[in-house]
Amino acid sequence: MKHKDIIDQMTLEEKASLMSGKDFWQTMDIGRLGIKSIFLADGPHGIRKQAAAADHLGLNPSIPATSFPTAATVANSWNMKLGRKMGEYLGEEAIVQKVNVLLGPGINMKRNPLAGRNFEYFSEDPYLAGKMASSMIKGIQSQGISACVKHFAVNSQEERRMSIDTIVDERTLREIYLTAFEIVVKESQTKTLMSSYNLLNGTYTNENTHLMRDILRDEWNYDGVVVTDWGGSNDRVAGLKAGNELEMPTTAGETNKDIIQAVKSGKIKEQVLDENVDRLLELNFITEEAFEHPKKQFDMEGHHQLAQKVAEESIVLLKNEDNLLPLKKDKKVAVIGEFAREARYQGAGSSIVNPTKLENTLELLAESGINNIGFEQGFNRYGKKSQRKIDKACALAKDADVVLLYIGLDEVTEAEGLDRENIKLPENQIDLLNALYEINPNIVAILSSGAVVEMPWIDKVKGLVHGYLSGQAGAKAILRVLTGDINPSGKLAESYPLHYEDTPAHHYFPGKEVSVEHREGIFIGYRYYDTANVNVLFPFGYGLSYTTFAYSNIEVDQEGVTFNITNTGSRAGAEIAQLYVGTQSDLIFRPKKELKGFNKVYLQPGETKTITIPFDDKTFRYFNVKTNQWEIEEADYEIMIGASSADIQLNSTLFVEGSGAPLPYEKNKLPSYYSGKINNVSLEEFETLLERKVPDSRWDRSKPLGYNDTIAQCQYAKGGFARFAFKLIKFSHWFLRKIGKRSTANLIMMSVYHMPFRGMARMTGGMMNMPMLDGILMIVNGHFFKGAKHVLSERRQMLKAAKGNN
Template structure:
């Protein structure tokens, strides 16, 4: 039962043997009781055999506060505060798998301290549309970047004997009609774009659990999708762990049971009425579901328990430690993206600055909670204003003006939402007066967790709350204005790009957000973040919108763009974005040279090793993310212009040179042939390029790959 494609270790064989022995001792009712929730965040164990409950908790931003066992009402304890972690797209902007690993370790330690066996993280669905309400929670638009971060996050979480639950499987790219939208997608796009990070998290990260998505894929709900769950996940990939539904994401008994779901969570009504409760027991008795199928599900659940709460060498867990604060500071500091620094305003030289106007609601806003979905009861959260004051408040006069009201709730009516986005003349006037009478203005705008939220998608790319009018007025009053945008997804900031000299992009950046931002502004940290997704100049430039397939019609979203998602679309169609994938400036400069591959001709199955020299030619120490892209020349199989195949983040002091080695395999160049139903390498010439972004290509070479 459940034998991995790889040879099992002796300890794994021993665990399987123990589980088989336990399963034989269980009654059918005991087995069924383990297959559905017995409370909001737990499912039954078997007390008489010493098998504990399986407990889980959100999630991507940190371990959520305790709620009632059967109610979403917070218990309002004094002991359930936690560290608040940067959001998913912030983590992706670091381009740093080592930080993703630390994210996993640190959050799992906090989960352990709260006695949670499964952490509902990481979430890394592809950013297909910039309007998706969960873009802030997910990683990026690129499957390779997502995969590298997911592998590290999963390994970090599970190093602490906590199960990672990777989500949401699969093709969950919009919140509009998310429970019922049928994604019509070709197998090539599915396998090349939307599944690789999940495959990597399972086969390389060895994730213990996976959450099915709400949506429908090619006619079947993800929680009962035989192709996704049985054929690919458990069959091809050899997944040994458990598949749980998203909360309320189960839709049937017999189909879900036979097609791969193992654990039903979050359905409504008495637990005995859930699909995997009495109805499943009756289905087994009626011969609609075999007891062998039930035994397999129980085996998977016990396998996760034996790797978590019943694992050998249990770890104690810890929460809100100085080490955790340092970890989230490091993540936030490396996520911040310098978009523009035209007059080299940054890093700020404070010698000639006597007064600073800090303007904008986001300077005092906290982002640990808000909107629909999981938040964190943060032990603390340093705002931008607090961070700036803590660094310079003793020497410089720092004053604040709100500038706008971030008055927005997901349950507002359309008219209320429209009103919330109107500029506030009184607050703008106060901000202008303060800016006029200050040496420098730091303008903190963007969105928040109410405006970007699970269960709803944005209607457009406009900045909310009348912020553009505020930016225009403050910049006119004081041209020495730095714009800091705090958001988790792309916005239309074309006017800011064109009219402001200095622009930083921050995120919903965790407990240490304000300190990290201040240290970037004042030069303690050299920004090294790179954008994890394309900022379109116009919404209709994005593929899902250009092809009018978002949000879909008649409960159907036809992914007509196929594999041309994100920069693949923009580069192949030669559409100029506002900001490209992988973009991010530094206070220093980097020179690329001596780029070459170890050979010029390769056979299928061989490894490719690319080397180059990167020199820090500026006057600041800094980190550069070297990105390697591959494009098939004269492709006859519809390949994109270029695809990310390797990257490495390196650190250098001024005048230092570092040799960078980027390795990948010829098999990484394969495309999925729907005709042959297999991965196939198109023979011929490939252009191998390295650069600082998808459009800032510094050097290239040509290789040939033969059959």
């Protein structure tokens, strides 16, 4: 241990006190030993340190900070150097605000486009997500503070996220859901990692010794701190055994008592507690060094300019019929759409940033050089239909040469805590587009959203520019792309299906009751579409430019692949070359191709550059469930260089020697996986893949409700009071949506409806303890008077104890 001398001076009570928060955002301090509190703050794309009352939901405003593009946006840049620079600036701002641990980035896989938090995650591909996140973390930690990568692991849905059991086979777990975390832990040495809310194969992730000890600590040699997601602790002692040092937020000392009792009774060795304390002290002391000579301010304008640069490199040009873009100077342009007046530039929930400045499209039009003839709102932001707004927009469009139509998803459609209902744009926006098309077909749509949308309307726009959620400087970045000041170079970090029903997990998402089954296995995103030959609207890695590129002269050896790229157009531009690898053997089921490297190269007109993408330890590997380790299959491998996953420009073949492992599967028992057509995997076949029985995914309505059941399950409660409370919650949600208070309605779903009962104690900062919760559960389960008496009695005891401690 690094801090044995300090730990030896601590009492058991002091050690236990360090294992949970002091308040909502700070760790506990021990003044007599010089141990200070450290501050943790949300910050996937900007610092969210609240000046007033703290909350985890983004309700109260935070201190102004640069709102950079979100991870879903940054991933489209495929630029690791730029990601690192953004991380450096995030770290610098964290120091100014005295934040020790920045809670981000998030690197969960985009298993399904409905997942409500996709805007916070990088990609459907673990290699791209891991590499981009790793560069950002290196930047953040270069400033002396800690990043906190999240959410570990397989947190693929928001609905019932605090109690859902994720059922996934070991190979899929390793290859898809853990690879990005492995890259981050090994390459960027992240100092902090956040466990997810969900269970993984029957055990809460922060208590899961296979995940936390076998893989994270022993296999990856991670020696940093694991912190729970806020309110994400179930059994504190079990979490401690697994190596989960820090529980957040505070429980007012309640779980400290659990730890003390466990040590005294021999349930857990004090040495285990000491190891957890040691790692937390290391994080404390290392990050505190960053504040010895703290900066009092940062260059707001310089950081704003970087936010603009990141946005510019992340914007994706998806369609440019008749070369309508860049806009010609003499063209009369009508600007239509609510998002031009008030940008949709970031997500919602715990990642909301209070920007240092926020650029506005309408205010920037004059300086952009666009010949703007006027603006019309066109539609209501939150979906209410208005023919009057459509008519006014059409009247303006009639006099224009080109229509710039700003459309997208609103803040309450994509939000933490709940999943999307569909992947469509709101109907009122589609109605507007249809009407405009009849008046003026020269439409350029500017799309703002943090995740995939269906586009049955794609034929009614000649241009499509996707800005994703481009941060506080996104408005100017988009205008610079539209005018040609910037040549777009972003490429999609996720596939865009033609229809939601085409997505691989749509039969298995979300889990509605006890569990969610990942029956699609390794076939998510382009791994599925390419293998099963399913057509998509826009493939993974796709993006257009105002210039053209030619690929040539591929050479492959055991070290990597080398090739040339030439800018064959008339403009300077950047191309993202992508390395895909596919095995030509069918002995082990594999995707047709997998991303194994990429390189973004900048070229002047007529310029040629030679690019080398080296192979690494992940290029040819697969996880073998028989040997329980990574293996290499001996085979010929196709080496592909593509402009996207569907646009392979160059290919070659390389023979690779194998590791001699036994075959992990019997081919005849897994026909869906060997064909890649995994839309209707049977229970029997999934159990064969899992090598165990699948647990019942339905609630057992005969049992009394307990700590880990959700408030939503009160609909089945024996207690009439609980059933009435459930109906009241449902009515409140319906009524708030009806009167347009959708943000508040969402809050009910996130913080009440899907909250497990234990959250009442874990998320209230000590206002309620577990004994009081026992009384509430008595009420829920039909013992109203006994339960009410118990709650009041325990409340009196808690207040008496608190008064005695003071």
